[in-house]
Amino acid sequence: MGLSLDAKDLRRALGQFPTGVTVITTLGAQSEPVGVTVSSFNTVSLEPPLILWSMAKSGYSAKVFENAEYFAVNVLGEQQVELSDSFARQSADKFDGVTFTSGVGGSPLLENTAASFECKTWKLYDGGDHTIVVGEVLAFQANDSVMPLVFSRGNYVT
Numbered sequence: 001m002g003l004s005l006d007a008k009d010l011r012r013a014l015g016q017f018p019t020g021v022t023v024i025t026t027l028g029a030q031s032e033p034v035g036v037t038v039s040s041f042n043t044v045s046l047e048p049p050l051i052l053w054s055m056a057k058s059g060y061s062a063k064v065f066e067n068a069e070y071f072a073v074n075v076l077g078e079q080q081v082e083l084s085d086s087f088a089r090q091s092a093d094k095f096d097g098v099t100f101t102s103g104v105g106g107s108p109l110l111e112n113t114a115a116s117f118e119c120k121t122w123k124l125y126d127g128g129d130h131t132i133v134v135g136e137v138l139a140f141q142a143n144d145s146v147m148p149l150v151f152s153r154g155n156y157v158t
């Protein structure tokens with residue numbers, strides 16, 4: 001951290017920028033489903049269709065995503081706070097009781113989400129203590145009847 005920046009103040013200032021909440025999923029080396037709650041998802045390009053998210057290098061699942069050829073972005077709906085919380089914890093059984101189908105490359109697609117994007121990893125960039133993952137969108141779905149979950153100031157907006 002730079003000399004004059006206070007980490008807590010920076011976090012609070014960044015929290016003034018509301019985001020959606022996603023669960024990013026892929027398959028691990030043993031074809032086991034892997035998923036992480038992520039709010040750093042954003043759009044990059046329409047032609048070609050590219051999106052990005054940033055992944056803490058220290059995260060338990062980070063190695064899996066670094067090696068993943070495909071991943072899926074599940075945009076959570078406002079009724080899915082529990083899913084967001086459970087995928088934000090390090091645990092081997094995040095998928096217990098969670099219904100999903102398989103997208104491109106087998107990446108889990110969760111039920112009743114606001115939207116989903118099935119991606120091929122395009123490039124990884126160094127981003128300090130995070131890795132910036134850029135994905136090419138190969139397929140997507142939007143569910144207009146589901147309102148997206150919003151995260152702001154360290155809390156869900158419900």
Ligand SMILES: Cc1cc2nc3c(=O)[nH]c(=O)nc-3n(C[C@H](O)[C@H](O)[C@H](O)COP(=O)(O)O)c2cc1C
Nearest residue numbers: 036037038039040054055056059060061088089090
């Ligand atoms: C609302 C919310 C947003 C989050 N956004 C990110 C993010 O953008 N990138 C990230 O690496 N972790 C993010 N996290 C933290 C991860 O979900 C958390 O570290 C999780 O334990 C990672 O899974 P793992 O332990 O299996 O690696 C977020 C957590 C919450 C609750």
